[in-house]
Amino acid sequence: MEKTNVEKLYEWLNEAVMTINMHEDAPYLDNLAMAINVLFYHDTQNLNNDIVKKKLQTALENIQLEQYDKMEKSKAVQLAILTGMKQSTQQQHMMTPETVSLLTGYLASKLMAGHEKIRIFDPVSGTGSLLCTVIDQLQNPVEAYASEVDPTLIQLANGSANLLEKEIEFFHQDSLRPLLLDPVDLVVADLPVGYYPDDVTAAAYHLKSDEGHSYSHHLLIEQSINYVKEAGYLIFVIPNFLFDSDQADKLRGYLLEHAHIIGLLQLPETAFKSKNNAKSILILQKKSEKSKEPKQPLLVNLPSFKNARAMEDIMNQINTWFTGFKQN
Known part of the structure; x- marks a missing residue:
């Protein structure tokens, strides 16, 4: 064969x-x-x-x-x-499942419809697979930026981007430190979960912990909002427990002040190794004078990606929601 x-x-x-x-x-x-x-x-x-x-x-x-x-x-x-x-035994050496990347790209294309040129940034790009997949689904010209602290992952991301003919500017650094980056239209990120060891850097953030180390995934949400334009969008792959943790109240308060929650899509548990690893996709919009809360956020429990008919029904419902959202 x-x-x-x-x-x-x-x-x-x-x-x-x-x-x-x-x-x-x-x-x-x-x-x-x-x-x-x-x-x-x-x-x-x-x-x-x-x-x-x-x-x-x-x-x-x-x-x-x-x-x-x-x-x-x-x-x-x-x-x-x-x-x-x-x-590999390193926890950060994990790749976003392709189906999740494709769904993120689809959502990005809906949010960016009508933009003449798109500036996109992934602050935790890893191997670059999520960012490259999202870029593929955007119909408009793209300026892409990515940051990654792990030297192995950024080498893989840069090499992969070359092979796939993607123009991406990479920053090899800790994304929670200041970036030489002008505000972007869209942030996409599969947030790594854990504690951030640099308490001095964390002290500059609203979402720093009152005691002990801060959550890196909380700080990355705040940093991403810092680097997105007024009324710009953010799409995060998040752990399902994000709003149930001991620091969730502070996170909710921060988001209430600085962002609109556009949608939350719970991914099927079958897409992950275990229930404990299950994730969702959170869509935010940075608040501005012209932005406003959606009349009804996009709230979806996705079926198994293998259930083609159920997925088709859900995608039709999502398309209908976006039509209404864009008309507001």
Whole structure:
């Protein structure tokens, strides 16, 4: 049975990683970033080992990148990243499920309809899969920005963006520190959950904890609102317990003052490994003199993504809601 282009490209990347791994004592994901760069630049000069250089130069002769379309490249890279993440013990080395990214992109396209040019920012871009998927669904010209503190993830994101022909400006930094970024039209983020260890930086935020470490996901919501334009939109993938935690009252108060809650879509538990990992999508709009609360927020409990008929019904209802929302 003939292999698909996705399988062929994934196998090339995986074998390149294995080749590098034989001579470089580094994790799979670090070597994958190296392999992606070799493939994109069609060059092995940045490699230190002559044996690896020779093997990968031979491997490059057996692949023509122009034969693969963007979707095939995207899926192959995602498969390779998932292979590496199975071997990783780091919690932040997780990727947003593709179905969740596609839904986020659909919501972004509805919110950004009518914009001539869109400035978009992901403050916790990880491997860049969420941002790239959202960009694909926006019909308008896009200026994209992303920030990521993890050196391995930002290398993967930059390499993937090159392969997928996406122009994204990356900031390698802690997104809770000041950014050299003008306000954007849209923020998208799959929020990492946990405590933020830098109490000095956290002290500048309204959502800092009164005692002990602050929640990084709360601070990231506040920072995102800081960097979005007046009446701009924010789409967050959030843990289902976001508004049930011990600091939830402060978060609710902050959002009431600074943002409109446009919608909350609870994702199906089947999209995640366990009920404890289940998430939702929160849509906010930064308050301005011209903005106003929606008459009825978009509140949805999504069925299983595998239930095509139920999903079609829900999407029709969401489309109808957006028609009314845009007419307000």
